[in-house]
Amino acid sequence: MKKEKHENQEIxxxxxxxxxxxxxxxxxxLMYYFDRTxxxxxxxxxxxxxxxxxxxxxxxxxGLGDAMNFLSVADKYRKAYPKEEFEITLWVANHLDExxxxxxxxxxxxxxxxxxxxxxxxxxxxxxxxxxxYKYDVVVDIMGATGCxxxxxxxxxxxxxxxxxxxxxxxxxxxxxxxxxxxxxxxxIDDKKITNIEYYHYLINEILGIKDDxxxxxxxxxxxxxxxxxxxxxxxxxxxxxxxxxxEYEKYGELIEKIYEKTKLPVIFCGTNSDLTDVNEVIKNxxxxxYINCLGKSSVVEFIEIIRRAKFVxxxxxxxxxIALNFEVPVSIITGGYTYDGFVTYDFKNNKYKKPYIITDKxxxxxxxxxxxxxxxxxxxxxxxxxxxxxxxWSIVEKMIDDIQDKQ
Numbered sequence: 001m002k003k004e005k006h007e008n009q010e011i012x013x014x015x016x017x018x019x020x021x022x023x024x025x026x027x028x029x030l031m032y033y034f035d036r037t038x039x040x041x042x043x044x045x046x047x048x049x050x051x052x053x054x055x056x057x058x059x060x061x062x063g064l065g066d067a068m069n070f071l072s073v074a075d076k077y078r079k080a081y082p083k084e085e086f087e088i089t090l091w092v093a094n095h096l097d098e099x100x101x102x103x104x105x106x107x108x109x110x111x112x113x114x115x116x117x118x119x120x121x122x123x124x125x126x127x128x129x130x131x132x133x134y135k136y137d138v139v140v141d142i143m144g145a146t147g148c149x150x151x152x153x154x155x156x157x158x159x160x161x162x163x164x165x166x167x168x169x170x171x172x173x174x175x176x177x178x179x180x181x182x183x184x185x186x187x188x189i190d191d192k193k194i195t196n197i198e199y200y201h202y203l204i205n206e207i208l209g210i211k212d213d214x215x216x217x218x219x220x221x222x223x224x225x226x227x228x229x230x231x232x233x234x235x236x237x238x239x240x241x242x243x244x245x246x247x248e249y250e251k252y253g254e255l256i257e258k259i260y261e262k263t264k265l266p267v268i269f270c271g272t273n274s275d276l277t278d279v280n281e282v283i284k285n286x287x288x289x290x291y292i293n294c295l296g297k298s299s300v301v302e303f304i305e306i307i308r309r310a311k312f313v314x315x316x317x318x319x320x321x322x323i324a325l326n327f328e329v330p331v332s333i334i335t336g337g338y339t340y341d342g343f344v345t346y347d348f349k350n351n352k353y354k355k356p357y358i359i360t361d362k363x364x365x366x367x368x369x370x371x372x373x374x375x376x377x378x379x380x381x382x383x384x385x386x387x388x389x390x391x392x393x394w395s396i397v398e399k400m401i402d403d404i405q406d407k408q
Contacts, residue, residue: 053087054137057160058106059151060092061114061143063241064300064319065343067096068326069197070142071218074104076204081138083107089136099300103220114150128157141165142203145186148174156182166203168194171369192367193341195348196322213349217326223305227297233268234259235307237315238282239275244381245317246278247334247388253285254390255314255397260289263401270294270306271320312400317343325356330404332357332397336385337366357400361387 058077062070081088089108092100097111117124131139131154139160141151145167152174155163163183167174169190179186187206194202197215205212236256240246256267267289269279273296283291298306307313307323312330315321317338324331325346333356335344344358361384365373374383 051087053085054081055134056081056086056088056138056140057131057136057158058088058090059114059139059141059143059154060090060096060100061149061151062092062096063094064096064303065322066143066196067092067094067099068218068220068319068322070200071103071220072197072216073200073204074106074218076208077140078105080204080208086138095300099220099304102301103218114154117150117153124153127154131158136160138162138164140203140207142200144168144199144203145174145179145183146171148178152178152182164207166199166206168199193347195341195346196343197346198348199342215348215351217353219327220301220304220308222308223301225302225305225309227294227302227306229268229292229294229306229309230266232311233266233292233309234263235268235270235310235313235315235320236282237269237271237275237313237318237320239271239278240316240318245336245338245385246381247316247385247393248381249278249281250285251388251390251393252282253287255393256282256286256289256291258390258394259397259401262398265311266290266292268292268294268306268310270298270303272296312404314397321356325353328354330354330357330400332359332393332400334359334385334388334393336360336382337363338368338370338372338382340366342367357396359388359393359396360384 060067060070077088083105087108088106089110090100090104090106091110091112091114093112093114095111097109100106100109112127113120113123117127136158137160139155139158139162141155141164143149143151143165145152145165155165156178162185164185164187165183166187166189167179169188170192187203189202201212201215236252238246238249238252259265259267269275269282269291271279276295279293279295283293294306304323307320307329308327310324310329312332313320313324314332314334315324317333317335321331321333333344335358337360340360341347344356344360346353346356363384366384372382
Protein backbone atom coordinates (compact mmCIF):
# COMPACT_ATOMS: atom_id res chain seq x y z
CA MET A 1 0.00 0.00 0.00
CA LYS A 2 2.81 2.40 0.94
CA LYS A 3 4.69 1.48 -2.24
CA GLU A 4 1.61 2.18 -4.37
CA LYS A 5 1.06 5.52 -2.60
CA HIS A 6 4.71 6.48 -3.21
CA GLU A 7 4.45 5.55 -6.91
CA ASN A 8 1.25 7.61 -7.29
CA GLN A 9 2.98 10.56 -5.62
CA GLU A 10 5.93 10.26 -8.05
CA ILE A 11 3.55 10.15 -11.04
CA UNK A 12 1.72 13.21 -9.71
CA UNK A 13 5.01 15.13 -9.26
CA UNK A 14 6.12 14.22 -12.79
CA UNK A 15 2.77 15.40 -14.18
CA UNK A 16 3.18 18.77 -12.44
CA UNK A 17 6.73 19.11 -13.81
CA UNK A 18 5.57 18.27 -17.35
CA UNK A 19 2.78 20.86 -17.14
CA UNK A 20 5.26 23.49 -15.96
CA UNK A 21 7.63 22.63 -18.82
CA UNK A 22 4.79 22.98 -21.35
CA UNK A 23 3.89 26.40 -19.94
CA UNK A 24 7.54 27.48 -20.00
CA UNK A 25 7.92 26.36 -23.62
CA UNK A 26 4.70 28.18 -24.54
CA UNK A 27 6.10 31.36 -22.96
CA UNK A 28 9.30 30.92 -24.99
CA UNK A 29 7.34 30.59 -28.23
CA LEU A 30 5.33 33.72 -27.41
CA MET A 31 8.53 35.66 -26.67
CA TYR A 32 10.03 34.50 -29.96
CA TYR A 33 7.02 35.69 -31.97
CA PHE A 34 6.88 38.92 -29.99
CA ASP A 35 10.48 39.57 -31.06
CA ARG A 36 9.65 38.73 -34.68
CA THR A 37 6.83 41.30 -34.59
CA UNK A 38 9.20 43.96 -33.23
CA UNK A 39 11.64 43.11 -36.02
CA UNK A 40 8.98 43.82 -38.67
CA UNK A 41 8.81 47.41 -37.49
CA UNK A 42 12.58 47.82 -37.18
CA UNK A 43 14.20 47.39 -40.55
CA UNK A 44 17.96 46.99 -40.39
CA UNK A 45 20.03 49.87 -41.69
CA UNK A 46 23.42 49.33 -43.26
CA UNK A 47 25.57 52.08 -41.80
CA UNK A 48 28.32 53.74 -43.79
CA UNK A 49 31.37 51.51 -43.51
CA UNK A 50 34.45 53.62 -44.02
CA UNK A 51 36.90 50.74 -43.61
CA UNK A 52 35.00 48.12 -45.68
CA UNK A 53 35.52 45.50 -43.02
CA UNK A 54 33.07 42.72 -42.32
CA UNK A 55 31.38 42.95 -38.92
CA UNK A 56 31.48 40.21 -36.30
CA UNK A 57 29.42 40.26 -33.10
CA UNK A 58 30.22 37.93 -30.20
CA UNK A 59 27.41 37.49 -27.67
CA UNK A 60 28.99 36.78 -24.29
CA UNK A 61 26.41 36.66 -21.51
CA UNK A 62 29.06 35.46 -19.07
CA GLY A 63 29.55 35.26 -15.35
CA LEU A 64 33.04 35.97 -14.02
CA GLY A 65 34.08 32.32 -13.94
CA ASP A 66 32.90 31.81 -17.53
CA ALA A 67 34.76 34.96 -18.55
CA MET A 68 38.06 33.64 -17.19
CA ASN A 69 37.64 30.48 -19.28
CA PHE A 70 36.57 32.41 -22.38
CA LEU A 71 39.71 34.56 -22.16
CA SER A 72 41.75 31.40 -22.83
CA VAL A 73 40.35 31.39 -26.41
CA ALA A 74 39.85 35.12 -27.08
CA ASP A 75 43.03 35.34 -29.17
CA LYS A 76 41.73 32.53 -31.40
CA TYR A 77 38.73 34.66 -32.37
CA ARG A 78 41.16 37.28 -33.60
CA LYS A 79 42.84 34.55 -35.69
CA ALA A 80 39.49 33.40 -37.07
CA TYR A 81 38.50 36.98 -37.92
CA PRO A 82 41.74 38.90 -38.69
CA LYS A 83 41.87 42.62 -37.95
CA GLU A 84 42.66 43.45 -41.59
CA GLU A 85 39.32 42.03 -42.75
CA PHE A 86 36.99 42.01 -39.73
CA GLU A 87 35.83 44.33 -36.98
CA ILE A 88 34.90 42.37 -33.84
CA THR A 89 32.40 43.69 -31.33
CA LEU A 90 31.97 41.89 -27.99
CA TRP A 91 28.76 42.25 -26.00
CA VAL A 92 29.30 41.39 -22.34
CA ALA A 93 27.29 41.46 -19.12
CA ASN A 94 27.94 41.72 -15.38
CA HIS A 95 30.37 44.67 -15.47
CA LEU A 96 32.96 42.63 -17.36
CA ASP A 97 33.66 45.35 -19.93
CA GLU A 98 36.72 46.69 -18.07
CA UNK A 99 38.26 43.21 -17.89
CA UNK A 100 37.57 42.44 -21.55
CA UNK A 101 38.92 45.79 -22.77
CA UNK A 102 42.08 45.18 -20.79
CA UNK A 103 42.62 41.55 -21.83
CA UNK A 104 41.38 41.18 -25.44
CA UNK A 105 42.18 42.64 -28.85
CA UNK A 106 38.56 43.08 -29.92
CA UNK A 107 37.74 46.34 -31.66
CA UNK A 108 34.75 47.17 -29.44
CA UNK A 109 33.56 45.94 -26.06
CA UNK A 110 30.06 46.96 -25.00
CA UNK A 111 28.19 46.36 -21.74
CA UNK A 112 24.74 44.89 -22.44
CA UNK A 113 21.94 44.07 -19.92
CA UNK A 114 21.37 40.52 -21.21
CA UNK A 115 19.58 39.18 -18.16
CA UNK A 116 17.12 42.05 -17.93
CA UNK A 117 15.52 41.50 -21.33
CA UNK A 118 13.24 38.72 -20.05
CA UNK A 119 11.60 41.06 -17.51
CA UNK A 120 12.05 44.53 -19.00
CA UNK A 121 10.19 44.98 -22.32
CA UNK A 122 11.74 48.40 -23.01
CA UNK A 123 15.27 47.02 -22.69
CA UNK A 124 14.31 44.00 -24.80
CA UNK A 125 13.04 46.20 -27.63
CA UNK A 126 16.08 48.50 -27.35
CA UNK A 127 18.46 45.55 -27.75
CA UNK A 128 16.50 44.15 -30.69
CA UNK A 129 16.83 47.55 -32.37
CA UNK A 130 20.51 47.69 -31.46
CA UNK A 131 21.36 44.33 -33.01
CA UNK A 132 19.38 45.17 -36.16
CA UNK A 133 20.46 48.76 -36.73
CA TYR A 134 23.82 47.53 -37.91
CA LYS A 135 24.07 44.63 -40.33
CA TYR A 136 26.52 42.24 -38.71
CA ASP A 137 27.90 39.67 -41.13
CA VAL A 138 28.62 37.08 -38.42
CA VAL A 139 27.11 36.60 -34.96
CA VAL A 140 28.60 34.02 -32.56
CA ASP A 141 26.80 33.02 -29.35
CA ILE A 142 29.52 31.54 -27.17
CA MET A 143 27.12 30.43 -24.41
CA GLY A 144 25.51 27.92 -26.74
CA ALA A 145 21.98 26.71 -27.39
CA THR A 146 21.74 24.29 -24.48
CA GLY A 147 18.97 26.41 -22.96
CA CYS A 148 16.77 29.21 -24.29
CA UNK A 149 19.00 32.08 -23.21
CA UNK A 150 18.65 35.87 -23.70
CA UNK A 151 21.47 35.75 -26.26
CA UNK A 152 19.50 33.17 -28.27
CA UNK A 153 16.57 35.57 -28.62
CA UNK A 154 18.93 38.36 -29.67
CA UNK A 155 20.50 36.01 -32.21
CA UNK A 156 17.03 35.39 -33.65
CA UNK A 157 16.55 39.13 -34.15
CA UNK A 158 19.82 39.56 -36.04
CA UNK A 159 19.90 39.39 -39.83
CA UNK A 160 23.51 38.20 -40.02
CA UNK A 161 24.40 35.83 -42.83
CA UNK A 162 26.16 33.55 -40.37
CA UNK A 163 24.70 32.72 -36.96
CA UNK A 164 26.94 30.31 -35.11
CA UNK A 165 26.74 28.53 -31.76
CA UNK A 166 27.36 25.23 -30.02
CA UNK A 167 24.91 22.84 -28.37
CA UNK A 168 25.59 20.08 -25.86
CA UNK A 169 22.82 17.56 -26.49
CA UNK A 170 23.57 15.82 -23.19
CA UNK A 171 22.14 18.84 -21.36
CA UNK A 172 19.91 20.53 -23.95
CA UNK A 173 16.50 21.70 -22.77
CA UNK A 174 15.87 23.96 -25.75
CA UNK A 175 13.12 23.04 -28.24
CA UNK A 176 14.51 22.06 -31.67
CA UNK A 177 12.12 24.61 -33.14
CA UNK A 178 14.42 27.39 -31.93
CA UNK A 179 17.73 25.88 -32.96
CA UNK A 180 16.46 25.09 -36.47
CA UNK A 181 14.90 28.52 -36.95
CA UNK A 182 17.69 30.63 -35.52
CA UNK A 183 21.15 29.29 -36.37
CA UNK A 184 22.89 28.81 -39.70
CA UNK A 185 25.66 26.74 -38.09
CA UNK A 186 25.01 24.59 -35.02
CA UNK A 187 28.06 22.76 -33.68
CA UNK A 188 26.84 19.68 -31.83
CA ILE A 189 28.44 17.71 -29.01
CA ASP A 190 26.97 15.07 -26.69
CA ASP A 191 29.15 14.90 -23.61
CA LYS A 192 28.12 15.27 -19.96
CA LYS A 193 31.75 15.38 -18.88
CA ILE A 194 33.08 18.12 -21.15
CA THR A 195 34.49 20.90 -18.99
CA ASN A 196 33.48 24.53 -19.32
CA ILE A 197 36.91 25.53 -20.64
CA GLU A 198 36.90 22.69 -23.21
CA TYR A 199 33.47 23.86 -24.35
CA TYR A 200 34.83 27.26 -25.41
CA HIS A 201 37.84 25.67 -27.09
CA TYR A 202 35.67 23.22 -29.02
CA LEU A 203 33.50 26.01 -30.44
CA ILE A 204 36.32 28.21 -31.74
CA ASN A 205 38.32 25.21 -33.01
CA GLU A 206 35.32 24.21 -35.13
CA ILE A 207 35.02 27.77 -36.46
CA LEU A 208 38.72 27.73 -37.32
CA GLY A 209 38.48 24.20 -38.72
CA ILE A 210 41.38 22.93 -36.60
CA LYS A 211 42.04 20.21 -34.02
CA ASP A 212 43.86 21.62 -31.03
CA ASP A 213 43.89 19.74 -27.71
CA UNK A 214 46.19 22.19 -25.95
CA UNK A 215 44.44 24.33 -23.38
CA UNK A 216 46.19 27.21 -21.67
CA UNK A 217 44.68 29.45 -19.02
CA UNK A 218 44.84 33.14 -19.81
CA UNK A 219 46.89 35.04 -17.26
CA UNK A 220 45.22 38.37 -16.48
CA UNK A 221 47.61 41.32 -16.27
CA UNK A 222 48.85 42.18 -12.81
CA UNK A 223 47.59 45.52 -11.50
CA UNK A 224 48.32 47.83 -8.58
CA UNK A 225 45.93 47.55 -5.63
CA UNK A 226 44.83 50.58 -3.66
CA UNK A 227 43.75 48.45 -0.71
CA UNK A 228 45.80 48.06 2.46
CA UNK A 229 46.06 44.27 2.68
CA UNK A 230 48.41 42.11 4.78
CA UNK A 231 51.26 40.29 3.05
CA UNK A 232 49.68 36.90 3.77
CA UNK A 233 45.98 36.09 3.85
CA UNK A 234 43.44 33.65 2.52
CA UNK A 235 39.98 34.23 1.04
CA UNK A 236 36.59 32.74 1.85
CA UNK A 237 33.82 33.36 -0.65
CA UNK A 238 30.47 32.18 0.83
CA UNK A 239 28.22 33.64 -1.89
CA UNK A 240 26.88 32.02 -5.07
CA UNK A 241 24.42 32.77 -7.86
CA UNK A 242 21.78 30.54 -6.22
CA UNK A 243 21.02 30.02 -2.52
CA UNK A 244 21.01 26.27 -3.15
CA UNK A 245 24.72 26.46 -4.07
CA UNK A 246 25.70 28.06 -0.74
CA UNK A 247 27.19 25.98 2.06
CA GLU A 248 25.70 26.82 5.47
CA TYR A 249 26.98 30.02 7.13
CA GLU A 250 27.54 28.43 10.54
CA LYS A 251 29.67 25.71 8.93
CA TYR A 252 31.84 28.35 7.26
CA GLY A 253 32.24 30.03 10.66
CA GLU A 254 33.44 26.79 12.28
CA LEU A 255 35.81 26.07 9.40
CA ILE A 256 37.34 29.57 9.61
CA GLU A 257 38.00 29.05 13.33
CA LYS A 258 39.84 25.77 12.62
CA ILE A 259 41.96 27.45 9.93
CA TYR A 260 42.88 30.30 12.29
CA GLU A 261 43.91 27.86 15.04
CA LYS A 262 46.32 26.18 12.61
CA THR A 263 47.67 29.12 10.59
CA LYS A 264 46.88 32.39 12.44
CA LEU A 265 46.19 33.87 8.99
CA PRO A 266 43.45 36.52 8.59
CA VAL A 267 40.59 35.73 6.25
CA ILE A 268 39.53 38.28 3.64
CA PHE A 269 36.00 38.64 2.37
CA CYS A 270 35.79 40.35 -1.01
CA GLY A 271 33.23 40.82 -3.76
CA THR A 272 30.35 43.19 -4.42
CA ASN A 273 27.74 44.66 -2.10
CA SER A 274 25.33 41.96 -3.33
CA ASP A 275 27.41 39.49 -1.29
CA LEU A 276 26.91 41.50 1.91
CA THR A 277 24.18 39.35 3.46
CA ASP A 278 26.14 36.12 2.99
CA VAL A 279 29.34 37.58 4.43
CA ASN A 280 27.59 39.17 7.42
CA GLU A 281 25.94 35.86 8.27
CA VAL A 282 29.31 34.09 8.21
CA ILE A 283 30.90 36.83 10.35
CA LYS A 284 28.20 36.26 13.00
CA ASN A 285 29.61 32.75 13.38
CA UNK A 286 33.26 33.82 13.76
CA UNK A 287 34.47 33.89 17.38
CA UNK A 288 38.24 34.40 17.53
CA UNK A 289 39.55 34.39 13.96
CA UNK A 290 40.76 37.65 12.41
CA TYR A 291 38.96 38.86 9.30
CA ILE A 292 39.05 41.80 6.88
CA ASN A 293 35.88 42.82 5.07
CA CYS A 294 36.65 44.28 1.62
CA LEU A 295 33.15 43.98 0.15
CA GLY A 296 32.28 46.70 -2.35
CA LYS A 297 35.82 48.12 -2.28
CA SER A 298 37.12 46.58 -5.49
CA SER A 299 36.36 46.54 -9.20
CA VAL A 300 36.23 43.26 -11.13
CA VAL A 301 39.92 43.48 -12.09
CA GLU A 302 40.90 44.39 -8.51
CA PHE A 303 38.86 41.46 -7.21
CA ILE A 304 40.87 39.19 -9.53
CA GLU A 305 44.12 40.71 -8.25
CA ILE A 306 43.13 40.11 -4.59
CA ILE A 307 42.61 36.42 -5.42
CA ARG A 308 45.92 36.23 -7.30
CA ARG A 309 47.81 37.35 -4.17
CA ALA A 310 46.01 35.01 -1.75
CA LYS A 311 47.72 32.13 0.05
CA PHE A 312 44.69 29.96 -0.74
CA VAL A 313 40.96 30.27 -1.45
CA UNK A 314 37.86 28.49 -0.08
CA UNK A 315 34.66 29.03 -2.02
CA UNK A 316 31.31 27.75 -3.15
CA UNK A 317 30.84 26.95 -6.85
CA UNK A 318 31.28 30.49 -8.17
CA UNK A 319 33.60 32.77 -10.15
CA UNK A 320 36.25 32.99 -7.40
CA UNK A 321 36.93 29.27 -7.91
CA UNK A 322 37.75 29.65 -11.61
CA ILE A 323 39.93 32.71 -10.98
CA ALA A 324 41.99 30.85 -8.37
CA LEU A 325 42.49 27.89 -10.73
CA ASN A 326 43.53 30.29 -13.48
CA PHE A 327 46.40 31.60 -11.33
CA GLU A 328 47.14 28.20 -9.78
CA VAL A 329 46.29 29.55 -6.35
CA PRO A 330 45.46 26.55 -4.13
CA VAL A 331 41.66 26.38 -3.89
CA SER A 332 39.07 24.28 -2.07
CA ILE A 333 35.60 24.25 -3.58
CA ILE A 334 32.60 23.24 -1.46
CA THR A 335 30.03 22.01 -3.92
CA GLY A 336 27.30 19.62 -4.93
CA GLY A 337 27.18 17.54 -8.08
CA TYR A 338 24.82 19.55 -10.27
CA THR A 339 27.42 20.28 -12.99
CA TYR A 340 30.29 18.41 -11.40
CA ASP A 341 32.41 17.39 -14.38
CA GLY A 342 31.60 20.49 -16.43
CA PHE A 343 32.47 23.17 -13.88
CA VAL A 344 34.23 21.55 -10.92
CA THR A 345 36.79 18.85 -11.69
CA TYR A 346 38.74 20.64 -14.44
CA ASP A 347 39.68 17.14 -15.54
CA PHE A 348 40.31 18.09 -19.16
CA LYS A 349 42.68 16.35 -21.56
CA ASN A 350 46.37 17.21 -21.12
CA ASN A 351 45.65 19.27 -18.00
CA LYS A 352 49.05 20.37 -16.67
CA TYR A 353 47.60 22.78 -14.12
CA LYS A 354 47.23 22.45 -10.38
CA LYS A 355 44.15 20.41 -9.46
CA PRO A 356 41.55 21.79 -7.01
CA TYR A 357 40.77 20.37 -3.56
CA ILE A 358 37.15 19.30 -4.00
CA ILE A 359 34.85 19.10 -0.98
CA THR A 360 31.63 17.27 -1.81
CA ASP A 361 29.45 14.29 -0.90
CA LYS A 362 30.04 12.22 -4.06
CA UNK A 363 26.93 10.40 -5.32
CA UNK A 364 25.84 8.27 -8.28
CA UNK A 365 23.46 11.01 -9.45
CA UNK A 366 26.19 13.63 -10.05
CA UNK A 367 26.00 15.71 -13.26
CA UNK A 368 22.22 16.02 -12.90
CA UNK A 369 22.33 19.52 -14.44
CA UNK A 370 20.57 20.92 -11.35
CA UNK A 371 17.57 18.59 -11.80
CA UNK A 372 17.81 17.03 -8.35
CA UNK A 373 15.41 14.13 -7.88
CA UNK A 374 15.73 14.33 -4.09
CA UNK A 375 14.56 17.92 -3.58
CA UNK A 376 11.13 18.21 -2.02
CA UNK A 377 10.82 21.88 -2.94
CA UNK A 378 12.79 24.49 -4.85
CA UNK A 379 13.95 26.29 -1.69
CA UNK A 380 15.94 23.41 -0.21
CA UNK A 381 19.70 23.11 -0.53
CA UNK A 382 20.92 20.28 -2.71
CA UNK A 383 21.40 17.20 -0.48
CA UNK A 384 24.88 16.53 -1.87
CA UNK A 385 25.98 19.97 -0.63
CA UNK A 386 24.00 19.98 2.62
CA UNK A 387 25.57 16.63 3.60
CA UNK A 388 29.11 18.09 3.65
CA UNK A 389 30.19 18.29 7.31
CA UNK A 390 32.65 20.73 8.87
CA UNK A 391 34.94 17.86 9.89
CA UNK A 392 35.08 16.49 6.36
CA UNK A 393 35.65 19.98 4.88
CA TRP A 394 38.42 20.59 7.40
CA SER A 395 40.15 17.30 6.48
CA ILE A 396 40.44 18.50 2.86
CA VAL A 397 41.38 22.09 3.73
CA GLU A 398 43.99 20.93 6.25
CA LYS A 399 45.57 18.72 3.57
CA MET A 400 45.68 21.72 1.24
CA ILE A 401 47.39 23.85 3.92
CA ASP A 402 49.89 21.07 4.67
CA ASP A 403 50.67 20.70 0.95
CA ILE A 404 51.32 24.45 0.72
CA GLN A 405 53.66 24.35 3.73
CA ASP A 406 55.53 21.32 2.34
CA LYS A 407 56.29 23.20 -0.89
CA GLN A 408 57.65 26.31 0.85
